[in-house]
Amino acid sequence: MNRRILLISLLTSAGLLTGGAAQAQLNLKQFGVGGGGDNSAGGGAAGMLGNALGGNSASASSGGVSQLLQNYVGANQQVLSGQSSLASAMGMSGAAGQAQQAAGLLSGGTPSVSQLTQVGSTQQSLSQKLTDAFASHASGGASSAPVDKQAFTDGLSSLGKGVSQYSSLKSGLGGIGQMSPTALLQSGVNPQTAQSASYIAQSAPGQLQSLMSTLSSAVQFASSHGITVPSIATSALKGM
Numbered sequence: 001m002n003r004r005i006l007l008i009s010l011l012t013s014a015g016l017l018t019g020g021a022a023q024a025q026l027n028l029k030q031f032g033v034g035g036g037g038d039n040s041a042g043g044g045a046a047g048m049l050g051n052a053l054g055g056n057s058a059s060a061s062s063g064g065v066s067q068l069l070q071n072y073v074g075a076n077q078q079v080l081s082g083q084s085s086l087a088s089a090m091g092m093s094g095a096a097g098q099a100q101q102a103a104g105l106l107s108g109g110t111p112s113v114s115q116l117t118q119v120g121s122t123q124q125s126l127s128q129k130l131t132d133a134f135a136s137h138a139s140g141g142a143s144s145a146p147v148d149k150q151a152f153t154d155g156l157s158s159l160g161k162g163v164s165q166y167s168s169l170k171s172g173l174g175g176i177g178q179m180s181p182t183a184l185l186q187s188g189v190n191p192q193t194a195q196s197a198s199y200i201a202q203s204a205p206g207q208l209q210s211l212m213s214t215l216s217s218a219v220q221f222a223s224s225h226g227i228t229v230p231s232i233a234t235s236a237l238k239g240m
Contacts, residue, residue, distance in 0.1 A: 065197050066110075068169065072200055073106045075165035076119060079211060080106075082159030083126045086218060089151035090133045095126055110192055113199045120203055127214040134221040152218075153228045159215050160233035166208045167236070212237070 084099035102122040105115045137147070216237060222229045 065193060069110060069193060069196060069200070071165065072169055072204070073111065075162050075169065076123070077103055077106055078158050078162030078165060079123060080119075080126075080162075082155045082157070082162055083123070083130065083214075085151050085155030085158060086130055087126065087133075087155075089148040089155055090130070090137070091145050091147075092129065092133060095129050098122055099126055110196060112192060113195050116196060116199055116203070120207055123207065124210060127210050130214055131217050134217050138221070138224070147225060147227070149225075149227045152222060153230060156215075156218055156222060156227075156233040157230040159211070159218065160230060160236040163208070163211050163215050163236040164232065166204065166211065169204065170208075 080099045080103040084096045084103075087093075087095035087099060099122070102119045105111060105119055111119070215233060219229055219233055219237065221227075
């Protein structure tokens with residue numbers, strides 16, 4: 001009797017283990033893990049990312065994400081350079097220094113999510129400060145000191161270039177935004193790059209909208225104060 005009970009217990013345990021393994025395999029397949037052919041983890045994720053970035057393989061997709069991040073970093077460096085010049089032109093040395101410090105966070109390879117968050121926060125703060133300074137100067141307030149026109153024009157040029165570069169990233173970032181960090185990892189992208197790419201895909205649209213507003217205000221200020229407006233600034237506005 002005891003032997004029969006023991007045998008039944010062993011068979012039941014084996015069945016549960018087999019069922020659990022099958023269930024685990026099913027759950028993994030839902031995330032693109034397991035299986036063969038085109039439905040494998042690498043093939044599925046690479047295909048999704050290839051479609052998003054125009055590539056056809058995991059290695060090409062991984063390189064595409066890295067290039068996209070580099071372009072995003074370059075766009076932000078241009079934006080921060082523009083904000084720094086505009087702040088200097090308005091006599092806002094403290095704000096100009098903040099822009100330069102934020103730009104330094106983007107100079108050491110792939111930035112982390114924490115660094116990107118700090119850069120984005122600084123950009124938003126600088127945009128608000130510049131917009132307030134334009135309005136205060138126009139009304140004859142505390143910021144009505146003479147404006148360095150050449151520095152302002154230089155700032156418009158850099159900010160315009162940055163906004164244009166932001167705009168050119170929209171299609172690629174939109175494709176990444178449809179993917180999870182897990183899918184990015186499965187395509188061969190390293191963890192930090194995957195996290196940064198996901199963060200950028202979610203935050204870039206809002207950043208671009210804010211920067212467009214700042215650029216528009218700066219162009220209006222320049223036009224009403226006899227400051228040369230470079231063509232890149234006006235074309236960036238028209239590009240939207």
